[in-house]
Amino acid sequence: MAEKRFWNAKRREIALFYVLVAPFVILFIATKLVPFVNGLYLSLTNYTGYNYDRVEFVGVNNYQRVFTDAQAMSSLGRTFLIGCITVPLGLIVGLGCALLLNKARKGLGVFRTIIYMPSIIPTVAAGLMWRIIFNANEGLLNKFLGIFGINPVNWLGYDHILAALVIMMTWGSTGGLLLNLAALQGIPNELYEAAALDGAGGWKKFTKITLPMISPILFFNLVMGIIGGFQLYAQPVLLAPGSNGVLNLPLKPTYTYMVHAYQQILGYSRFGYGLAMMWVLVFIINILTVIVTKTQKYWVFYSD
């Protein structure tokens, strides 16, 4: 009798498990895996968004085109360079703010809220806001610089748009803050006390204890930064002139790879080509992530 009840309970548990995870399995296949494979196939065709029933297989043509498309290649290099500026800056801002907040006891909540805020406010609102701050004639930034006698700068013009983009993105790059802070607060105090007994100074403590202890989080933030950096799209478009919404054309210095890809797909209906562009990007991101992961053994320390 008891045995039977045990088996019933066990069967019920199994049934419950499958009922609960069934939506995930079914919908993963139906809404992600199938489009994924289908998308891979369509990147090998001349699909335009209208000729689904009569697409022609064109082999690797689209992929060849990505590498011969001067705009795709130059925008890829540009995206990489922008990432080389914004990703390290973002890491430094996130870490620096966390280090300072870690020292604060009183008012931690208020400071934390204020500094974290830029990373949660909607990208669209932030972009519209910065456009007005960058305004050449009466924008806040030029007004501020005017105090120091600096002539108004045309931030949204060709020469300074990249600087404007970097300023805006650095302002919004405090997203890694909470993770950093959690990691800092997880470092056992005994480590610092032991180091102090050995006569270690502040800088030594920082490089020998703090940095190694939070290096897994820095690594995580770096990988996320690389993935996000290559997909940079919204910020340049929001700073661009015009009123075509998502199809606004950024000025050349901020014309990124994803902007070019979305232009191909949404602007010119070149789905096959745009998909090939996306796949090339996914491939590049994966390679870079693998390389960065391989460097882990030189600078990332896992306590266990």
Next chain:
Amino acid sequence: MNRKKEIQKYLAYAFLVALSVVFLYPLIFLAANSLRPYINKKPVIFFTEWHVENYYFAVAMIPFFKYLLNTMKLVAISVFGSLVMDFLMGYAFARLRAPGKEVLFKLVLLQLMIPYIAIQIPQFVWYNTLGLMDTYWIFILNALGGSAYNIFLVKQFMSSFPRELDDAAKVDGCGFLRMIAQIVIPLSKPLYALLFFNAFVAAWNDYMGPQMFLTGDKFPLATAMFGNIYFLPDKPEIILEPVLMAACVLFTLPVIILFFFFQKYLVQGIVTSGLKG
């Protein structure tokens, strides 16, 4: 030694105040200028004028509340997916014993590895052929299917619960849903808050998903506001900056308020969910 520490502390506070000004001031500028007269071109640097009517224009010049309602629908779908589906699936993977569990969890990890940009356009094509375009079904299916990232997070979090917990509940003859509501959720408060906040903000801020899958009438605020939508009726080249800024304030405020109330739980949620290591 102590003196040095004290100085360091004051220096840290000084830096924090300076940083707070840098991070906060653009938002103050936004709010202050949302209240300046919309014909006067000169911006103000602080709250010196109070033209509240800009807020009236912000909601009256465009179908603001319709967009807001659309946003709320998407937020509701996203929050449901996170708090109900992701939570229960994460629970199943963490606490229930069933054959084939490990294999199915590999699917979760597989989904984690597929980048969104690799399936976004294919999904667009796929939903088009299924005739689901411009319906909320796309978002509902997405929510029902769960997010691999959240499932993983919930599983990590719940794996640390003691085994006796489930047994105790069973002995009490507690039904499954009652156990979730009365035992599991109260024990997972920080995580639950983190899931809610992330789901809310993700849906509130998302402009690309709706841009792809919906059309004008169903656009949420984020997508609708992407272009410059506030201009003089007969002169589209003249953007009504103060009105646009008022709209930005209205659009941003809910997220900030939400964060302020949730931040304590969010930090706890990150610390306890094992996300940090």
